[in-house]
Amino acid sequence: MFRTNFARGAALGGLALVLSALPAFAGPGIxxxxxxxxxxxxxxxxxxxxxxxxxxxxxxxxxxxxxxxxxxxxxxxxxxxxxxxxxxxxxxxxxxxxxxxxxxxxxxxxxxxxxxxxxxxxxxxxxxxxxxxxxxxxxxxxxxxxxxxxxTSYSNGYGLAKALVKSGYSSWFLVTVDYAFGQAFAADIRKAVSEGKGQVLGEVRHPLNTSDMSSYLLQAQSSKAKVVALASAGADMATGIKQAAEFGIADQSLVAPIVFITDVHSLGLAAAKGLKFVTAFYWDRxxxxxxxxxxxxxxxxxxxxxxxxxxxxxxxxxxxxxxxxxxxxxxxxxxxxxxxxxxxxxxxxxxxxxxxxxxxDMYLVEVKQPSESKAPWDYYKILATIPADQAFPSLEQSECPLVRK
Incomplete structure (x- = not known):
């Protein structure tokens, strides 16, 4: 009996020493x-x-x-x-x-x-x-x-249109890539324009990866809308911007929902000048x-x-x-x-x-004219700061199952 109790006590003592050696945050740890x-x-x-x-x-x-x-x-x-x-x-x-x-x-x-x-x-x-x-x-x-x-698609579609309508850009024409991505952005833009008491004067849809946007851009130009929105991204967005510059669409503001500074660098200021969009970050802010x-x-x-x-x-x-x-x-x-x-x-x-x-916060920016740029990568003018509660949907609008309704 004495030996059993002694062995049991020694084991417990050893366990205590092991536990005392564990890190203070012992839980899952790293x-x-x-x-x-x-x-x-x-x-x-x-x-x-x-x-x-x-x-x-x-x-x-x-x-x-x-x-x-x-x-x-x-x-x-x-x-x-x-x-x-x-x-x-x-x-x-x-x-x-x-x-x-x-x-x-x-x-x-x-x-x-x-x-x-x-x-x-x-x-x-x-x-x-x-x-x-x-x-x-x-x-x-x-x-x-x-x-x-x-x-998100909300911040860069709805948020972009809401900020511009608020600044007086009340009439829009949409040039939309014809698949779910473009249609979703076009729907968000329409919603913001409507809520701001503006008008969408027309919309034309083009296939993905088209190399010729001339007919679509000519329709946008003839609409006389204050804003031509390219509801597209990547190569389609770049094609639209380049060909808009070639057609001299200067009396209308060109906007796109998703633009990166690398896109502007690739396009060059001569083609991208005047383009308006929403961004989350600008290096020179x-x-x-x-x-x-x-x-x-x-x-x-x-x-x-x-x-x-x-x-x-x-x-x-x-x-x-x-x-x-x-x-x-x-x-x-x-x-x-x-x-x-x-x-x-x-x-x-x-x-x-x-x-x-x-x-x-998000930022409404405009690409500078070539004459305004003082150095490489000096590309944006920040027109407005869009506060977080305006750039993104409210928690009440969320369909997330984690959100308590």
Whole structure:
């Protein structure tokens, strides 16, 4: 009996010593003793300039600010090209989550890939930080472990039109790419114009990847509308801007819902001058954005797009949340991400809302005339700041199942 009690007591004493040696934050802690971050985006196709390796650089800049560690554990960065294919992106995410121990994946820049990975991450209790346009990421498809940074189809369609109608641009003509993306943006623009007591004088739809927009632009020109809206993106948007310049559509304001500074750089000011759009970030907005962007430029030889600056902000905020939560467990980190304000070069007093939408101000900008630009990448004039509560839909409008009705 004495031996049994003695053995039992010795075992308990040993257990106490083991427990006392555990870290003070003992809970889930840091899985695998490392925090792994994945950047999954287009690195070889049409979105490579606006995200691609630039987003990898931006994420590394956020990691470097932490000295490469959080809670005394190493931070590792991985990256991969999803080639704008949902199956490829999903396969890479599954490999990262299940075998590589990745805790969070950021960027995407492609909604179809984003939706596929967001669903997988929900099942794995992993975090996704989404820089893609669809408003459904934080509405019908919202997740307790995902957040949407940068912009949405609402902010850049409805928000753009609302700001311009308020400034007196009351008549519109829509040149719309004929598939779901363009139709969604056109619907948001129509809604904002109608609510602002303006008029949509006409709309014409064109096929995806058309090389000739002359007939569509001539109809827009003959409408005499104050605004010609290109409800398209990428190559279609660039084609529309180039051919509008060739036709001399100067008496009408040209707008587009999604434009990146790399698009303007590629087009040149002679073609893009006067183009109006909404952006989440401009490198030359203030001293802080200039200082950070010059560091980025030194690494990439290009100024950051709003997506790249947004990836920096999202990764930085994620690491702050890991530090505050004392763990990299998905839902615990996301809870802290929603509690902490987003305060950095991308956003001052930003907030991750209950549905995962990161609320921040947006900026209505106009591309400068060539004579107004003083140096390379000096491209935008900021016409107005759109407050977060006007740029994005209210929580009451959200269809997110996480939102208490």
């Amino acid at each position: 899985s695998d003793d490392v925090v792994k971050i994945g950047i999954l985006n287009d690195q070889s196709g049409p979105y490579a300039d606006l995200s691609g390796q630039g987003s990898v650089v931006a994420a590394q800049m956020a990691i470097d600010e932490f000295g490469g560690t959080v809670l005394g554990k190493k931070i590792e960065l991985l990256s991969a090209d999803h080639q704008n294919k949902a199956d490829i992106g999903l396969a890479k995410a599954r490999e990262w989550f299940d075998r590589a121990g990745v805790d969070v994946i950021a960027d995407f820049s492609n909604s179809s890939v984003g939706f596929a990975v967001q669903s997988l991450a929900r099942d794995r209790d992993k975090v996704t930080l989404i820089a893609a346009a669809s408003s459904d990421f934080t509405s019908k498809s919202c997740s307790a472990t995902s957040a949407q940074w940068v912009y 203030n001293e802080e954005t200039r200082a950070w962007s010059k560091k980025f430029f030194a690494k990439r030889n290009a100024m950051p797009t709003m997506t790249q600056a947004g990836v920096y902000s999202a990764v930085r905020h994620y690491l702050r949340a890991v530090e505050a939560a004392q763990t990299d467990e998905g839902q615990a980190v996301m809870t802290k991400m929603k509690e902490l304000p987003v305060d950095d070069i991308f956003s001052r007093n930003g907030k991750v809302r209950e549905d995962g939408l990161m609320l921040h």
